[in-house]
Amino acid sequence: MSINEISANRSFGGWHKQFTHTSSVLNCEMRFAVYLPPQMEQGKNVPVLYWLSGLTCTDENFMQKAGAHRMAAELGMMIVAPDTSPRGDDVADDEGYDLGKGAGFYVNATQEPWAKHYQMYDYVTRELPQIIEGNFSVNNKKAILGHSMGGHGALMIALRNPDMFVSASAFSPIVNPMNCPWGKKAFTAYLGSDEQEWQQYDSCFLLEQAEKQIPMLVSQGDADQFLTEQLKPETLQAVARKKNYPLILEIHQGYDHSYYFIASFIEQHLKFHAEHLA
């Protein structure tokens, strides 16, 4: 699978780079970004951290705003940030910011007009890791994290693939998309109205069923404008307590939904994953 480098910036002794490639899973041209720590230039195979962004984002938001490069350089981990949906003029879209482009919800759509391109679950779990492993000197250790819609993606993907990822974490995640307006709107459009089809993408449902446990960290600001209507992390915590699942939920006073919150706690998240990626 060939990829084309379209930008490269030196950052903390390593590189921030963007690539485009033709995705056979999404049926379109895609862009992703990576942070390559300095250890890679010294010939070391490094572990990979997959970052999934939230609504309206591209590969750029995290790389430009989270301030993650310094710690990734220190810890020697590669970061991969995919886009949040398929892209291009022939890809279906919606007027709302929370459906269509920029809002793929990391599911495999089964409904029209979405199914042809909106296969983000397969893209993130299958095609993108193959591309990374085929083009970069990485080892076989992977972890996953994300924000909001991407927090949902990270936790849901980790819960479904506990042998693929050693740890998972999220900032302000949508933990129970089946029961919040963002999730109901997207799942109805992408998956249809049969709610049984939604369960495979709902972290609360998946955690309830989980047989294998992996360490999980969730950070949430209590001044987040989406907290009570969309996010409700206590729902996931209740299931985790019942199952004795190793979920750490930290509520941070005064923090909102923005990248200022992510930037404030990204070091803690990277160190959490580094412990398990070692």
Ligand SMILES: N[C@@H](CCC(=O)N[C@@H](CS)C(=O)NCC(=O)O)C(=O)O
């Ligand atoms: N209506 C808001 C909601 C979208 C939103 O808050 N997106 C979050 C993820 S759910 C985000 O990361 N936005 C981009 C950024 O802050 O860089 C908007 O369009 O900004």
